[in-house]
Amino acid sequence: MPEGPELHMASRYVNRVCAGVVFSGAVEKSEVSKNPEVPFASEAYRISATSRGKEMRLTLTPIEGEDSKDGGETGDPQPMDVVFRFGMSGFFRFTPEDELPKHAHLRFYTRERPRQALSFVDIRRFGTWEPNGNWQPERGPCIMFEYHSFRENVLLNLLDRAFDRPICEALLNQKYFNGIGNYLRAEILYRLKIPPFVKARTVLDGLLLKDHAEKNAKRAKEESTPVQVSEMSLSKKVKVKRETPDLLSLCHTVPLEVLQLGGKGYDPEQSGDSSFQEWLQCYCVSGMKSLRDHNRRTMWFQGDAGPMAPKNSKSPKAKKRVTKQGGDESDDKQVVQEKFQDNKVKGDKEETEGKTGLKRGKGAERNLEATSPVNKGKTIQKRKTATAEQAERRSGRMTRARAKQGS
């Protein structure tokens, strides 16, 4: 579940299912989890949540008076915050206690019987939680809900060596892009067709100048013609609307689009809802290229990789792919797809790049084989790409649906 949008949707989920619910007792941790126990217990408490970038904070708040009702003078326990990071597979679920999801590693129980439990579920256990924790200090402002400081934090620190890296790698640096993950970086760069392996500073320098220019223009205008408040706010709105999207504004608006979908965001279980898959334009989309970046993460993109592309890295095998149909010019696409199938039948392969920008649906990757010598064991071949390609075409859906359940 976990990039910025999924963390935020998790916080909304928690607030929705816990609204008006009274929890009670101790917090329970699974045996297998290596995360710390959460030393909190209360006769009656409430749970609320908030998110920031790729973190989510639960607040456990004892209900006034309820803890000392049997005469004890102990008083109410203090509220406690627990900060979560979701790793690759974390999410929250609210279920009856006898229907705990598998891998429910932290559980909060309702006072009312039959008991229900709010669970932190984490299949791979890369997720972490910190009792009495706070937002990690090294992480930057939230791309979704602290846009102004996010933008400023990037543009005022362009000398940081973090921006010596290719833009696609810098985008995963949570010190500057708190909330961006692997699917968002692909979608964002794709919108502007920015080659992923261009130096980050090269892309961002221009935005600093742009912001300065705008600020100056605005100041000049205000000095020359004092505007009325109403006029001001109007012109502001208009400007925001019109402003052509740039890389940093897309780091804000693209994640917000995922929230707008109203689904669950990234969710392999796809319980009946495919809106997220349809929303993806690049990540795991058939016809797009992919390369391993310097941290061995798959970068999805279209067109040019850019000058800093890892020279020896290959595109990973594509298993899960989404084939786009797009109601629009689906005719053209169909034609193209058929052509491809022809090619494959004939067994000859040629070019790679999309000759047009169309999504092709089949046989896409291999190409970027610009590989140089240095290859490890598995690279025995380098010759005709024939075999590799054959093995490669095969699109397919991202997952098949399975279990369903109400949220």
Next chain:
DNA sequence: CGTCCACGTCTAC
């Protein structure tokens, strides 16, 4: 059966 892949950090050589 086995290999590869996955929405992310962490820390150790």
Next chain:
DNA sequence: TAGACCTGGACGG
């Protein structure tokens, strides 16, 4: 810049 940390789905033989 490699591993390490994990489970499980998709695919290949």
